């Protein structure tokens with residue numbers, strides 16, 4: 001079987017320090033389910049003084065199209081004897097990459113990590129085989145200023161967000177509108193009040209965008225909705241079974257204040273999960289998957305898994321993605337699937 005060497009984006013080292021290779025190998029293993037041949041001998045090698053992720057496989061054009069979306073992929077080479085033959089990457093990239101890289105603000109979830117989490121979740125869902133060809137719907141019920149939603153747009157998908165903080169929703173609208181205007185893309189964007197039982201209950205940002213004039217003419221638009229509301233009280237605000245996958249980066253919490261008896265950990269992210277997961281599960285289509293990241297320093301993995309299990313989800317085996325973000329944050333990932 002031919003050997004391949006994947007060069008990781010230099011930014012991966014900034015995001016994950018010395019753990020970038022380990023996370024990329026786990027992500028490649030997750031892609032195995034959609035490749036025509038399972039990659040063998042996944043490892044790493046130093047070639048010409050540079051570290052590569054290495055594996056063996058019989059890659060078809062479609063396999064390369066899948067792997068082009070690896071969150072840390074920079075360049076792929078086939079190993080031919082001592083030499084490296086470039087393999088052209090063909091990522092799902094409907095828009096210029098600055099849609100993802102421009103936004104910078106306190107509390108932003110790193111965009112490369114967000115892509116990793118989205119990929120793992122799509123690959124665990126019944127939609128995995130449609131990842132490249134269909135317009136999936138991605139929901140982020142804690143969407144902040146839209147890192148997940150922007151990645152969903154980039155993939156050509158529809159996106160749904162929920163965010164409690166009105167300032168975040170307004171800032172996201174302002175960014176998106178400015179960006180869409182600057183790129184001269186046909187779009188609509190409005191922020192409107194939502195009423196429940198005659199009273200103003202929430203606000204809703206509704207955006208439509210077409211990647212080209214031809215798409216616009218053909219009515220091939222992507223839809224993005226952000227509801228400004230409490231994610232634990234979504235009744236009547238979003239349709240049941242509207243999303244193929246749901247991805248969220250939980251508030252990181254701080255290890256002070258309300259301590260419990262679980263080794264002195266704050267329960268706050270878990271309390272949010274306990275109240276929100278029943279709502280989130282109902283947003284998922286059958287066979288849909290949910291991917292969450294959170295700070296292990298404030299909530300243990302087993303407790304997060306228990307909440308998902310109690311809501312009827314099947315946990316995808318832990319791929320060992322826990323990694324250090326900074327002194328106060330050790331981030332982990334859990335992915336679970338709704339029965340089909």
Ligand SMILES: C[S@@+](CC[C@H](N)C(=O)[O-])C[C@H]1O[C@@H](n2cnc3c(N)ncnc32)[C@H](O)[C@@H]1O
Pocket residue numbers: 107108109110141142143144145146147148162163164165168229230231232249250251252272
């Ligand atoms: C870790 S941040 C996510 C950041 C986001 N991924 C981004 O890159 O912008 C968690 C978000 O959850 C929001 N949040 C916390 N509790 C919430 C609730 N009950 N309902 C809706 N949003 C909530 C916070 O305001 C914050 O924006």
